[in-house]
Amino acid sequence: MSWIKWLIKKILGIVVFWQSVDHTVDAIKAWVKGFFHAPVIGVPLTTYYLERKYGKRVVTRHKVDNYLLALKECAERKVEIQSLPYVLSLDTLNKCNLTCPFCPTGIHKNDRKGSRITFEQAKQVIDAVKDHTLEVRFYNWGEPLLNKDIFQIIRYAHDAGLYTSINSNMSLDIKWDLAQKVVESKLDLLSVSLDGLTQETLVKYRRGAKIELIKKHIRAIRAERDKQHATLPVLEAAFIVFKHNEHELAELEQTAIQLGLDNAYPRLGYIYDKSFVPTHPDFQPIQAAFDKTCEFLYSELIVEPDGAVSPCCVNTDPRWDIGKVADLADLPKLWNSTDMLNMRRYFEADEPPAMEDVPEILCKYCGAVESRCHQRQTKPVLSPISPVFMASGKTFYDAEEQRKKWPGSV
Numbered sequence: 001m002s003w004i005k006w007l008i009k010k011i012l013g014i015v016v017f018w019q020s021v022d023h024t025v026d027a028i029k030a031w032v033k034g035f036f037h038a039p040v041i042g043v044p045l046t047t048y049y050l051e052r053k054y055g056k057r058v059v060t061r062h063k064v065d066n067y068l069l070a071l072k073e074c075a076e077r078k079v080e081i082q083s084l085p086y087v088l089s090l091d092t093l094n095k096c097n098l099t100c101p102f103c104p105t106g107i108h109k110n111d112r113k114g115s116r117i118t119f120e121q122a123k124q125v126i127d128a129v130k131d132h133t134l135e136v137r138f139y140n141w142g143e144p145l146l147n148k149d150i151f152q153i154i155r156y157a158h159d160a161g162l163y164t165s166i167n168s169n170m171s172l173d174i175k176w177d178l179a180q181k182v183v184e185s186k187l188d189l190l191s192v193s194l195d196g197l198t199q200e201t202l203v204k205y206r207r208g209a210k211i212e213l214i215k216k217h218i219r220a221i222r223a224e225r226d227k228q229h230a231t232l233p234v235l236e237a238a239f240i241v242f243k244h245n246e247h248e249l250a251e252l253e254q255t256a257i258q259l260g261l262d263n264a265y266p267r268l269g270y271i272y273d274k275s276f277v278p279t280h281p282d283f284q285p286i287q288a289a290f291d292k293t294c295e296f297l298y299s300e301l302i303v304e305p306d307g308a309v310s311p312c313c314v315n316t317d318p319r320w321d322i323g324k325v326a327d328l329a330d331l332p333k334l335w336n337s338t339d340m341l342n343m344r345r346y347f348e349a350d351e352p353p354a355m356e357d358v359p360e361i362l363c364k365y366c367g368a369v370e371s372r373c374h375q376r377q378t379k380p381v382l383s384p385i386s387p388v389f390m391a392s393g394k395t396f397y398d399a400e401e402q403r404k405k406w407p408g409s410v
Ligand SMILES: C[S@@+](CC[C@H](N)C(=O)[O-])C[C@H]1O[C@@H](n2cnc3c(N)ncnc32)[C@H](O)[C@@H]1O
Pocket: 096, 100, 102, 103, 139, 140, 141, 142, 143, 144, 167, 168, 169, 192, 193, 238, 240, 268, 269, 270, 271
């Protein structure tokens, strides 16, 4: 009698829908203002959408309300806000085994001291955000699986009702049982950065990587997942399209199936060297991510491996930090601190403010918001460089320097 269950669910859905008229009106306003990426039509549909994305165990009414409020405040470009971030980026280690040429860690130009977060600090962060946060991303400027404590931290976040994900280069030469630890941690999503299907193409960007190691780990994790009759983590491969690997796109799906991945998809890259730009028109270098305001200022809390709270995931310089883990005890205050207010205020009006009136904030140097991007380049259009590098006048990428260091690679 599945249609009867279906009917009951629909009737209950309609009842809940009418009980949440306020949210519905607010949500429709947010939707009308341009948030087409989520089916934000009232609490029931939003709940359904979030449950599909994160699983029922993660989604609570409080989190849905907070999520809707955050979308609304973002759409209205509010400066002082009531909502709290619904995504946590908790980077537990900012060191890496590879030297990817467009990554500040890869080129050793990350100004933050190499560090690793302690389990105690990670617990403090998770406890501070677990009531309103849906998802934790355990990666930013390093290789997360080099941190053995990561699995204990992931499990803690899972048990706190959060969805967990990791992006990894997976080119790890480790002796301990990675596959078992990954599956037992109950990680939700493991995304492998696989930007080449052969050793030759892979190392053009993932310098130092070994394709056989990556394949070995993927197969082992898939085998362990099957052995434990588990469904998690979902295993996917993300393939940044460059000139040197675009001819492999056609084989991506087949390779994913052979490796036991659940999914594989091509993605755009931040590209700072013309010789890396693919010819395919759909995969040109990333430009602005947002139109009017920066959604990160409403959605994402970033905690660094040294225990700092950062205003943006691209920040690699402690100069721009907005606080410390201890400040999360009063998150509404930190989320509306002077720095955060100044950053949101910068995007408040349609017209950009006079630059001399803008206080020293990272957003001033950023190219991620179309309405405020001051660093568009002439054709061929490379990605806007990191605001941290813009602010300090640092050279991010020097093709000649790279060619000397890595002969034949560029
Ligand atoms: C800095 S990495 C840290 C995690 C891990 N070391 C890795 O590479 O997957 C975070 C994410 O940035 C992606 N990334 C690296 N270089 C990129 C580029 N040039 N453009 C876009 N994304 C990039 C990685 O593939 C990964 O998904």
